Amino acid sequence: MKLNFLKYEGAGNDFILIDNRGKSFSLINDTASIKKLCDRHFGIGADGMMVLQMKNGFDFEMLYFNADGKEGSMCGNGGRCIVAFANKLELIKRETNFLAVDGPHYATISENGNLVSLQMIDVQEIQIDGNAFVLNTGSPHYVLEVENLASKDVYLDGKSIRYNETYNSKGVNVNFVEDLGDHYYVRTYERGVENETFACGTGVTAVSMAMAKKKGLTGSIKNSIRVPGGNLNVNFNYDGNTFNNVFLEGPATFVFEGSISL
Numbered sequence: 325m326k327l328n329f330l331k332y333e334g335a336g337n338d339f340i341l342i343d344n345r346g347k348s349f350s351l352i353n354d355t356a357s358i359k360k361l362c363d364r365h366f367g368i369g370a371d372g373m374m375v376l377q378m379k380n381g382f383d384f385e386m387l388y389f390n391a392d393g394k395e396g397s398m399c400g401n402g403g404r405c406i407v408a409f410a411n412k413l414e415l416i417k418r419e420t421n422f423l424a425v426d427g428p429h430y431a432t433i434s435e436n437g438n439l440v441s442l443q444m445i446d447v448q449e450i451q452i453d454g455n456a457f458v459l460n461t462g463s464p465h466y467v468l469e470v471e472n473l474a475s476k477d478v479y480l481d482g483k484s485i486r487y488n489e490t491y492n493s494k495g496v497n498v499n500f501v502e503d504l505g506d507h508y509y510v511r512t513y514e515r516g517v518e519n520e521t522f523a524c525g526t527g528v529t530a531v532s533m534a535m536a537k538k539k540g541l542t543g544s545i546k547n548s549i550r551v552p553g554g555n556l557n558v559n560f561n562y563d564g565n566t567f568n569n570v571f572l573e574g575p576a577t578f579v580f581e582g583s584i585s586l
Contacts, residue, residue: 325586331579334401336522336553340373341409359393386424390516398426398462400525400572404440407431408576426462444570457534465530466498473502478520482513499527507548522553525572532558
């Protein structure tokens with residue numbers, strides 16, 4: 325069996341994209357094969373894989389799989405990349421409404437097809453765990469403000485939180501943030517990848533909300549976020565109870581296309 329694919333990245337968060345409009349992709353329940361495809365030594369190499377297929381009432385449906393081969397929760401940068409993919413397939417033009425695991429999403433794409441603004445879900449509940457904030461932005465996230473983030477061992481420290489007694493059963497994505505005044509610097513340990521990634525879209529969204537909560541900010545809020553793989557923006561409204569009109573903005577870049585024998 326030969327599988328055709330395209331590779332995209334959003335601020336260094338990289339993905340395998342599969343066009344399944346013809347319903348020919350047969351590996352949706354094959355965890356081992358998806359894991360191998362995402363493997364950087366024995367496969368194509370990616371933080372995750374997405375399958376685009378048709379869905380009544382929407383432009384398309386997004387299925388997302390983590391690098392461990394298991395179907396995952398919402399991926400923000402993945403969502404932006406699949407919008408760019410749909411645009412390349414000429415399935416959409418400058419805007420779209422699509423379905424993901426956490427519900428409907430609206431997005432717009434720039435004329436050159438490289439910049440995507442993705443609407444994320446509204447958030448009301450934020451929990452406190454010591455000095456950290458825990459919230460779900462489509463995926464569960466732990467957010468902790470730190471100093472000297474550039475020198476932090478994100479892999480070891482993130483793994484210890486992800487697998488502690490509180491979060492081990494379902495896992496949590498762990499975000500460390502440093503406030504640098506005009507922007508936030510964020511590094512993330514992602515469950516499913518089980519390592520630090522160059523960017524995490526739902527993660528920077530969670531960080532932006534957590535920091536607004538921590539600082540007591542309300543109204544229309546715009547945040548610039550720097551991650552190891554580049555720069556992202558998160559914009560939302562916050563009335564002190566609910567975060568809404570939430571948009572994750574940033575690059576979604578085509579890398580290459582190919583085929584692989586399975």
